[in-house]
Amino acid sequence: MDNNQPIIVKRVKRYAAGHHGGSWKIAFADFATAMMAFFLVLWLLSSATPEQKKAISGYFQDPVGFSESASPYVIDLGGTPTPAPDKTLSPEAKDARAVDDTQTDVEPVDAAQVETLAEQIERERLELLLQELQNKVNENPQLQRFKDQILFEITQDGLRIQIMDAANRPMFDLGSARLQPYFEDILLAMADTIKAVPNKISVSGHTDAKPFVGRGDFGNWELSAERANAARRTLVAGSYPDEQVARVVGYASSALFDRQDPLNPVNRRIDIIVLTKKAQRAIEGEQDAEPAGAEPTVPAAGQAAPAVPAEEGAPLQPPQLREKLNIFEDGTLKLDEPGGQ
Known part of the structure; x- marks a missing residue:
């Protein structure tokens, strides 16, 4: 009593058995989702044709105007796969095919x-x-x-x-x-x-x-x-x-x-x-x-x-x-006009 030493009380929190918190589960789920998306992107890139890669690249470089240089759709969901380029065709045949594709896409404009x-x-x-x-x-x-x-x-x-x-x-x-x-x-x-x-x-x-x-x-x-x-x-x-x-x-x-x-x-x-x-x-x-x-x-x-x-x-x-309206008042002022008005 004479020394006036402080008394320290130490309390220890005890948890119920089997409960360790759930925050780690949220972090692990986010990590697993990111990894799945990453591997999905890798798989898509590995299976995409050069034309499809060009379209994807054009979209991310210019999302608004990318359709001028590639397809207006980044991923074709219509059920018809994009045909791979035929390497056996000659350059002249490829140019002719490109011209035919362009002509089929353009509709005539009626003046x-x-x-x-x-x-x-x-x-x-x-x-x-x-x-x-x-x-x-x-x-x-x-x-x-x-x-x-x-x-x-x-x-x-x-x-x-x-x-x-x-x-x-x-x-x-x-x-x-x-x-x-x-x-x-x-x-x-x-x-x-x-x-x-x-x-x-x-x-x-x-x-x-x-x-x-x-x-x-x-x-x-x-x-x-x-x-x-x-x-x-x-x-x-x-x-x-x-x-x-x-x-x-x-x-x-x-x-x-x-x-x-x-x-x-x-x-x-x-x-x-x-x-x-x-x-x-x-x-x-x-x-x-x-x-x-x-x-x-x-x-x-x-x-x-x-x-x-x-x-x-x-x-x-x-x-x-529209009906003709009698909007002009019958004025009493009469002008003695010397000539036409």
Whole structure:
């Protein structure tokens, strides 16, 4: 008691008989599995042909592009063994066999199918562009006020955008090609969106049927062409590439929107067509086809119209199901026009 020596207690753990832990079993199982896989790989390599070894080597060197130099399947599981090379064949015979194998694997490509597929992809691209333009009109408060004057339509020549006059909202000054500020805003918004696709465009101007009275031999043909060119200049000012403009043309009153009322303000309009490749080639003279931008048959009053207005939330529908909407308000403002519009 006086020495204050520490007392050490030693406890010994005793296990039940026959129990020595199980961790070694897991380690041994992993080792046995690895050895089995190793010997399996050795056996496969010893029984593989040189062509099969080349395929395996190509796969591990470039798993994505190895099929360019060998078979797209590393191991043939189809039940048909790969024939070993016949050493008795002459080099010419081997080359002939290789040519025959290549010809049997390649299927002929139908040019018509390729053209159809390209047109389908292009149409889907134009439909997405149409939806994006509609969304831009619906989301832009500045453009929403004029959405009843903007019509979109997918035609055989491409996506057609029609911007029309209203009785109390003309796009140009009376009898001139000077743009109203709101019309410039519409064109600038369009330019920012349609330049995202590689397709070229066609710009056309239209007037109503009222004869132009004024400067000598200057008439509706000249006026419609000048207005189309003024629209082109505004698009280019909005960063649209000038080399992407395939054609600028004036139609005067030769392609009226409302044939029942030739003096209807809707006949005064600017058409912008985002052309398909086929229509672009027709314009550039690469093939004999109907000129792109030619106006389709315009329905009479009460019939189905070919275009759909940029209404908010309006779903895309086939042209034959779209109904002509009375979207142009009956304005009380009457302009005493000295000439055609």
